[in-house]
Amino acid sequence: MAEHLFDPFTDVTVDDTPAALYELRGAHVEYRTPTGAVPAVEDVSFDVPASGVTVLAGPSGSGKSTLLRVLGLIDRHTAGSVAWQGRDIGRLSHRARRAVRRSRIAVVFQSPPENLIGHLTVAGNLRAAAQSAGLTGADPGILDWLGIPGTGDWRIGALSGGQQQRLAFGCALARKPAVVLADEPTSQLDAASAALVLDVLTRLTEEGVAVVAASHDDELVARGDRVVRLREGRVERVEGVDR
């Protein structure tokens, strides 16, 4: 069978989506340091389904964020295979990886302000997020959906940390991605704000978007349809496989 060259623009369609969004098999990730290579993730194998909330759980330094960056096509794994919708992403060019990120993946970073463009308004951020995925604009109902109605003209600095983080998920939703990758989305929020963010996260899955979150927040872990427990860069166990 002739090798099929991966074209993210034509090959990646919702219709093609297999049951597993990501398939990791023996994935290794190393970081180069002045004193040599340091393994961050070793021999990790698990699947991420195309729906529901998948939580990468574990203590600090267990490799959660590293794995999330690999899944977000931000970092490259150094060995093993990581497949996106059935295709190995290890050998994709920078351009192809950007195309996948642009059209199919949304990333929410840990710090709320880092998910937004500070000099734009709330509405401007939503529009910017939608445009980045090739869409003309964001759904006007998103702010209501996020629980921050009427803030379209607000500057980002006028929002609280929790509101900013919810808006970050709103921006992610505005891009209509296949998956939202969230790195410790509640770690910098108080309990009330974190609960609102978790609600948003749950509702994202109801919109048909898969969510992968790295967290050691028990509340978030509890909401996970699938929980991948990590320790020292290795998968300790995967919970909820049969749920």
Added chain:
Amino acid sequence: MQVPWRAAPRAAASSPLTVLVAFVAALLLSFVGAAAVLHADAAGSAAVAYQAGRLCPQTVPPVVDGNRVSVAEANQVLALAREQGARNGFATMVGAVYSPVRQWDFNGPHPWSQFGFRDGAMDNLRVLQGGARDGLWVPRSIAEDAGIKVGDRGLGGTLPPVTAIYADLADPVPAYWCSEQQRVMPNPLATEGATAAVIWFPDLGSFSAAMGPVSANAAAVSVRFPVDRLPATTDEAAALVERGKRTVDGVVAGLRADNKARLVSPANYFAKPVEVARTASGTVRDAVLPLTIVSLLVGLAGVAAVTAQWAQRRHAELRLLWARGAGPLALGARAVLELAAPLLAGAVAGLVGARLVLGWYAPSTNLTDGTGVLAALVAGGVFLAAIVVVGAVTAVRAHRTFQAGTVRGLGRAWRFVPWEVLTGIAAYLAWARLDSKPTRLAFGQPLPETADAVGLAFPLLVVLTVALVTVRLARWGLRASHRVNLWRAPAVQLAVRRLAAAAGSAVGILLVGTLAVGTLTVGVGVADAQRAALDTKSGLFVGAESTAQIPNRVALAGLSGPVTEHTTVVGVVKTGQSVILVVDPATFTKAAWLGDRDADALAAQLASLGTTGSALRVGDTPDAPVTIPRLGEVRPVARVASFPLIGTGRGYVVSRAALRDPAQVDVWQVWSNQPVGALIRDLDAAGVYHLNSRSKALALDGLPFLTVTWTFDFVTTLGFVLAVVAAAALVLAVEVRRRQNALAGALATRMGLRQRTLVGSHLTELGSLAGVSVAAGSAAGGVCAAVSAPMLDPSPWLRPVAGAPDLLPLVSTTTGVAAAVVALVCWAAVRSVTTARVGELIRG
């Protein structure tokens, strides 16, 4: 265009400091680029003006002269010239015809005289008696010698009557007469009958009618095409020369048709100066090019640093955009869109500034047509280069940070390139070029018209090499400082650690600072040395600010009146091998050009010569009594290396009181410490006849010196710009790390660091950067100026050769300014620590 890119220009408002720095960087870049273009062209204009100033204004345009022609032929030449002049845009023509000099009969007396007619002559003579314009105008000297009065008629009554007696023209003649000075002013030293004053006819017709029959083929004709405004730029001068060439070619062609082309000798005296001016302009341009390029590279490096700072500030947004699929090039475009406006504004401001302050840094404010456009193109090119740098730095940084996962790259490789070796080799080659220049005037060797561009680059390349070596050593030193423990002096230890932690910006400041101080020093040093050399050579060459020859009887009787207040009378005797000056010790030092000679000491030395034939010997004259023809024996009692007028040649100086017979002196001159105009005015007021006036200002062709001076004046300008960049970089380096320093300093003071140690650490940190820059730059610049000043002397055979300049005032000023900048920046750094709120800083 997506929102983040569309909103980018407005986003700039969120970081005013970055905008300001980008604006200033572009301003300086654009200023340097545009100023280099404008300065080089202005140098050409200044060269044109300088050379036009040395010529008689009427001989700047083309001239046609003819000797040994008949009056009819002279008329033909004048008619042809008038026609060709009008055809080629010369609105005014001043034609003249002269009869031969003869002892023309004037009813008995036969004074040596000549008759002439010149367009407008009667408007430019001072009438003493009469004044009607329908008769002959006779100079007073002839009128007095021959007893001619108003109403007399010469040549047996065939000439028109004398209607005016006018004042003889005196040296220096007014501008209208300058091209005719040799003809209309009798030269008492010339053979009798070779020259004579002119009796002017009122019109060409009467001259032709009266003189045509008697002049045979011994008349002379001169044609001038005076212009209202002398050319101010090389292009204007070239256009004038070209028009002139067409005009004289037309005249010659017209005469050739009658086989009379041999009658005239057309000349275009300004053709060569135009060529020389263009060469001077090119020399200045080529000489400042290396430093200009280095300055532009420094400026672009500054833009790169600003961009890196911007990228650091916008890191979160760039990462977000990248995570959403934007590529490095798109992120580069994002940076460009945000910083383009301040860069453009800066570039425009730099261009406008370079034009507005042209008079401050350039030798002329006159520019060739199109130079402004060229400067704008250069400024535009610089702006585009800055834009490319902004885009490329952001794109590369985004690629390394987000895609490649490393911030290491080319920067490390560039450090291994031995730049200082490359510039050192270039400096050696430039030095070899300078060293190969002859220091003696050899037979057949042309005098230099301008300086050598490659040679001029020598001092700059040395300064650049020293700056690069300093940076290399500093980098090694900072790297090695990790192993050094200086906690016995905590302020020093803290300063060294801070420097090592920000080694990149530290060596950058060091490079720009050393380059700035070095170029300032070498620029001021060499320019001053050349100015001083020209002044000294001119002063020694002429002897005083101005001089004029006076009759022996006047010199022996002595001057009187106001002229004595600024003059001395000097006798000059030239023998085959030496020059003997006869001076008046009482007044000599008052009027002569002494340079840096101690006037009182010289006066005492001259006074000590007494009346016994004692003499100062000058140069390498033998230390033994010598017999001077007509003056007798002189006995050297002291030696000086040089003396006014004698220069560094061989000669003796004797007191006038020692002369047995002052009448034996060949020539007597009056020397003045005033400009030639004042000297002539006072001599005229005293009724003293004079000739051969000379001025120190015009004694030598100073263009080669001026070319060097103009070049290094611009180097000084660049040095000033670099100094501003260095000071701004120092401020920014502290400002960028303000938060980090404030936090570290505030925590350290809470842990017991004394305020004195804190201040000391900042003073040591900033002071070491400024101190090394000033020390290395001043040393390199000073040594370089001292070494290269004599080598850059365009006329080393005319002694004395340019010497090492006195740079102490400049170095003192540089040190003072550097200390002030350090103190200011240190105050800001310490203040940010003392006013810091640690809680807020930690929370970030």
